[in-house]
Amino acid sequence: MSNTNESDFRDILEVFENPAPHRDFTIEHNCPEFTSVCPKTGQPDYGTIVFTYVPDEVCVELKSLKMYLQRFRNEGIFYEAITNRILDDFVAVVKPRKLRVESRWTPRGGLNSNITIEYP
Amino acid sequence: MSNTNESDFRDILEVFENPAPHRDFTIEHNCPEFTSVCPKTGQPDYGTIVFTYVPDEVCVELKSLKMYLQRFRNEGIFYEAITNRILDDFVAVVKPRKLRVESRWTPRGGLNSNITIEYP
Amino acid sequence: MSNTNESDFRDILEVFENPAPHRDFTIEHNCPEFTSVCPKTGQPDYGTIVFTYVPDEVCVELKSLKMYLQRFRNEGIFYEAITNRILDDFVAVVKPRKLRVESRWTPRGGLNSNITIEYP
Amino acid sequence: MSNTNESDFRDILEVFENPAPHRDFTIEHNCPEFTSVCPKTGQPDYGTIVFTYVPDEVCVELKSLKMYLQRFRNEGIFYEAITNRILDDFVAVVKPRKLRVESRWTPRGGLNSNITIEYP
Amino acid sequence: MSNTNESDFRDILEVFENPAPHRDFTIEHNCPEFTSVCPKTGQPDYGTIVFTYVPDEVCVELKSLKMYLQRFRNEGIFYEAITNRILDDFVAVVKPRKLRVESRWTPRGGLNSNITIEYP
Amino acid sequence: MSNTNESDFRDILEVFENPAPHRDFTIEHNCPEFTSVCPKTGQPDYGTIVFTYVPDEVCVELKSLKMYLQRFRNEGIFYEAITNRILDDFVAVVKPRKLRVESRWTPRGGLNSNITIEYP
Amino acid sequence: MSNTNESDFRDILEVFENPAPHRDFTIEHNCPEFTSVCPKTGQPDYGTIVFTYVPDEVCVELKSLKMYLQRFRNEGIFYEAITNRILDDFVAVVKPRKLRVESRWTPRGGLNSNITIEYP
Amino acid sequence: MSNTNESDFRDILEVFENPAPHRDFTIEHNCPEFTSVCPKTGQPDYGTIVFTYVPDEVCVELKSLKMYLQRFRNEGIFYEAITNRILDDFVAVVKPRKLRVESRWTPRGGLNSNITIEYP
Amino acid sequence: MSNTNESDFRDILEVFENPAPHRDFTIEHNCPEFTSVCPKTGQPDYGTIVFTYVPDEVCVELKSLKMYLQRFRNEGIFYEAITNRILDDFVAVVKPRKLRVESRWTPRGGLNSNITIEYP
């Protein structure tokens, strides 16, 4: 389990110019191969992260989004904290007009959890 | 079939500090391995309990939620009563901004039932 | 095909005290084993009846609901009439704050039908 | 491919008295065995027609609805036109308070189409 | 990878007279066999394009819509740009009262994306 | 619950001449609307009966098969006995080269059962 | 309902040279848009015809297979007879090394049927 | 967690006379509401038990099978041991010609297990 | 539509040393993004190609397999011919102990086809 500071992560996210900034439209990226580590048990967690956003001046570049998510592979962090952090990072770099981040996790102890955050 | 008083159950639920109390976000815990006992027939009932809530100052700790639900394993209690009691216990301990509790039960006598309660 | 008057049917439905009359909550009973008889062809009809209601002072007792629905087994009655009658019987005995009755029927002549009634 | 005038078709539709005209309720008839002929290619088209309506004084008789739809079996008519015509015929005979007609068609050339019309 | 100008593409789209311009109704065309080329990697992309529109004076002719979409087969263009371009072309030729274009793409690098644009 | 003797039931089954007795081929009739009565509890049972057979000189007439199965509607008989009886009746009247009868029952007390018999 | 003689139908089926007659391989054509007419009730029947064959010298041409099946659109013929006839026609024209024809029919009177014939 | 000896469990299983001992036929009982306790963690396990057997002189009575399985509710026993024990108990009491017992368990630690035993 | 000779295609396929040539094991590659062109209509075809093989001395390299399949993007070739050709190319380069190639195609004219070839 490593600890990385915020800017290390945000620097990975790249953007490109929105091809249609004159209108609102919605982009969804569905990322089913997310994994991090439970800080309590040291066991890996597995989940899906879904980004749904209305771009403003820029769109997120897909490959950089994938690399960004891979940075959590050996991070120790709770469901609730990770989802809020991903939203904050995305907002800081992409500055979307609207954003929803959902995380859906595989079962642990017979329970499974989903977290949803909307911005603004 | 045993009888346990309220505080015995609520004491099991543990919480941790909400990592993002400055915003509303939604947490769903889906618990498909619930079982209790029908007080009329003495036969076991099986169901799924789904919690969907917006945390305020604290979030519910997942393992304690599982232990809390297991306390009903040998309790004799009706569908309608159990669902209301679970909501009341959750509200008392977690004090969420919003909460919905759903219980979905396996068929009995060819009928199956679902109960949904929203708070506030 | 027999003919039974209304009170014969309603007398079967039993209720118990609502454990949480101070709040609105929703109960759904899904009854996939309904059968009656088509009054035109004398052939059996098969369907699912779904009750979704907000109880007021009382809740319907599940076993009596099953026995009530079984009383239609040899009744000759059309889809539209039966669904209205079931709603009227339920309202008369259970006096719910809100109620929706849906009936969904297996195909006849290559067509299948669903009826939905909301009260009030 | 034959050509039939409007009244020939509408005369097939039969109705019966609404058993509960004092309340609004919804009837859905799902008809997955519809076929007509493409006027351009002469090839058969296959689809599903779904009627969802709130009856006023009368309900449509199910067998006559089936016979009505079968009359299109050898008619040459486009998706958009046929769906509008079916709605007009239904409104003329059944005079519902509300009506939605949907037609969903099997793929042609790798594309499949759905048409939805609401009345009034 | 070729480059074609706008009018080359729009000229392919054909229309026919709306059979019921006096009312609003909805037409959905679901096109699961779309392919273009990623301008960055030169690799083919595969997706589904869904058009949902309310026609005004004309409807789009189905075969021409298919031919139009096939023109992108060897075009190098990004997800976000292509979806906006398809919407602009459709609006320019069909002039619908309302339109939604969705593009849903097969996974790349373990992520899959959907774009949705509504007009006006 | 009535009691009917064997010949009453078998007399309902009708047959027609096999159009291709010179070859073995397989016919499957899937009958999902079967209902009888549990002789122990007096409660209705619901199931699906599937006939899979290779006809010899005659095939079973479909409408008579349906009427035959409806005769069990108010019969009190166990799963195991009913399935054996249906096989015996079918063999007696249709004299197939091969036959399999399966009965699949809706859940009772949280358990569901299937019976399969092959002839010869 | 019309009556057409055998050669009228078989003449529609066209073949092309097997590109790999030196080996056995299997071709499946799945035809879900089949319709004919019940000779007893005059009502349309709907089904799926599946051809699975090992070609010998020739393969069946797909469009001619479609046209062949469309010829049954207004033919009055029973499930068992039609399936045998289709097999006989296919064998006569395509002369496959092996062939299986399956027909699967939509429900009639709450029952649905499948016929399977293997050659040789 | 209690400990019960073998005869306590086997005494619960009841049988009735096989209605067709002259032929082999297959009975499947699917029991999705099984629960026991993990002897290592003290946590409840949840699973489905499926019995598939050819009866000899007797069949198992369904309600007694359910009561038998409920006796494991508070037993501490491993997956592999429990499945073997259930098979042994069933064989001792029902003496079937053939038997297969399958147990399928809900996920623990991200893994789920199935055990299958055949007799003889 | 272009025409490419055999060696152009086979040269794309690359292999790597089988890590376990001392035992038989099975590798399946499922390729759902295949497209070619119908030589008759000039219209694109879409399908899935599935390779299931037992490697001998070498395994096929996944990225080269993808590049190989992309070479058919603008080739005009029939279903039956293309599937045989892919099998021949794979055998020539990978020399597997066993191989099955399946191609499954999206519907054309309401029919869809699958081809399966086994080697040797």
Added chain:
Amino acid sequence: MSNTNESDFRDILEVFENPAPHRDFTIEHNCPEFTSVCPKTGQPDYGTIVFTYVPDEVCVELKSLKMYLQRFRNEGIFYEAITNRILDDFVAVVKPRKLRVESRWTPRGGLNSNITIEYP
């Protein structure tokens, strides 16, 4: 990407005494949360590993199997090699009478792969 020698991995696997060594029975462990690293691209791979085995003297302990699989989390290894290695490790420690290992991988470049090995 780290490199670990064989004994490091095998030492993690623990076993317990087979409770029924006198008979053959089958145990399946389904492990959907496997991840390793592609040695060529350095990108993570995700898959499901399924073990199906007949135990001899010992069974594999479930938690140790999970810990064993987690050791591959940062290993750089190809699909074909990893599956063979897992089989070899399992055989070395558990010495089963029979074993099948399947690995099923999420799509890469639009293709997805499955490997199956049987022992002996």
